[in-house]
Amino acid sequence: MPQEVLLSLKNISKTYTMGEVQVEALKETSLDIYKGELLVILGPSGSGKSTLLNLMGGIDRPDGGEIIFDTRPLTNAREKELTLYRRRDVGFVFQFYNLIPDLTAAENVALAAELVAEPLAVDEVLRDVGLFERRDHFPSQLSGGEQQRVAIARAIVKRPRLLLCDEPTGALDYETGKMILKLLSGVREKYAGTVVIVTHNTAIGGMAERVARMRSGQVVDVSVNACPLPPERIDW
Numbered sequence: 001m002p003q004e005v006l007l008s009l010k011n012i013s014k015t016y017t018m019g020e021v022q023v024e025a026l027k028e029t030s031l032d033i034y035k036g037e038l039l040v041i042l043g044p045s046g047s048g049k050s051t052l053l054n055l056m057g058g059i060d061r062p063d064g065g066e067i068i069f070d071t072r073p074l075t076n077a078r079e080k081e082l083t084l085y086r087r088r089d090v091g092f093v094f095q096f097y098n099l100i101p102d103l104t105a106a107e108n109v110a111l112a113a114e115l116v117a118e119p120l121a122v123d124e125v126l127r128d129v130g131l132f133e134r135r136d137h138f139p140s141q142l143s144g145g146e147q148q149r150v151a152i153a154r155a156i157v158k159r160p161r162l163l164l165c166d167e168p169t170g171a172l173d174y175e176t177g178k179m180i181l182k183l184l185s186g187v188r189e190k191y192a193g194t195v196v197i198v199t200h201n202t203a204i205g206g207m208a209e210r211v212a213r214m215r216s217g218q219v220v221d222v223s224v225n226a227c228p229l230p231p232e233r234i235d236w
């Protein structure tokens with residue numbers, strides 16, 4: 001059965017200008033993301049992974065090319081439309097959690113829930129990530145792994161159609177990193193979402209259904225993983 005495309009990036013370019021210097025972060029590159037898949041994007045530092053993820057999530061706009069979410073073109077969308085896309089359709093998980101420090105775990109999640117018409121129940125999601133008991137703790141009272149679990153809860157409470165994770169294990173030790181990958185895999189199964197993970201850690205590619213590899217601003221290879229491994233079986 002042909003797979004349906006959720007997000008299509010066609011011939012995307014992005015150049016950053018810093019004073020006199022221009023950095024071509026993406027060079028006419030293309031990638032489709034299928035509905036319901038777990039896609040891992042691998043590449044060395046500076047290859048353009050985060051830039052691509054930010055464009056996917058409507059955080060930034062390309063200089064050239066086309067981005068289509070389902071049937072909606074995002075490339076020339078008005079700012080308001082792009083804001084609604086970010087709020088309703090996309091969940092983000094970043095390397096450094098980005099929680100609001102003076103809100104508790106539950107309040108961080110509840111704030112995100114307010115952005116959408118039909119969120120999941122905050123307490124249910126906190127249970128899913130194993131943090132219900134610590135719902136009234138502030139980020140500074142939580143470990144890195146726990147903060148990342150709150151960040152995942154905050155992302156999925158909106159029931160996003162697309163969950164974008166930028167180096168979600170990058171700041172965590174091996175065991176905690178694996179626990180976070182297991183959690184991402186579990187929430188994806190429970191909520192049947194589409195998940196994209198960007199990382200330089202090639203081992204994480206083992207759990208993906210497809211792996212896209214980036215080099216120097218381009219997706220240079222996309223491969224299908226016939227037997228994705230459960231997160232507990234990957235090693236680095």
Ligand SMILES: Nc1ncnc2c1ncn2[C@@H]1O[C@H](COP(=O)(O)OP(=O)(O)OP(=O)(O)O)[C@@H](O)[C@H]1O
Binds near residue numbers: 018048
């Ligand atoms: N806001 C910005 N301003 C200027 N240059 C930028 C900006 N963001 C990214 N770049 C440059 O664009 C290129 C691609 O960066 P990007 O962060 O997308 O790569 P990456 O593969 O995610 O790298 P890393 O794994 O180190 O995060 C790099 O050369 C980077 O220095």
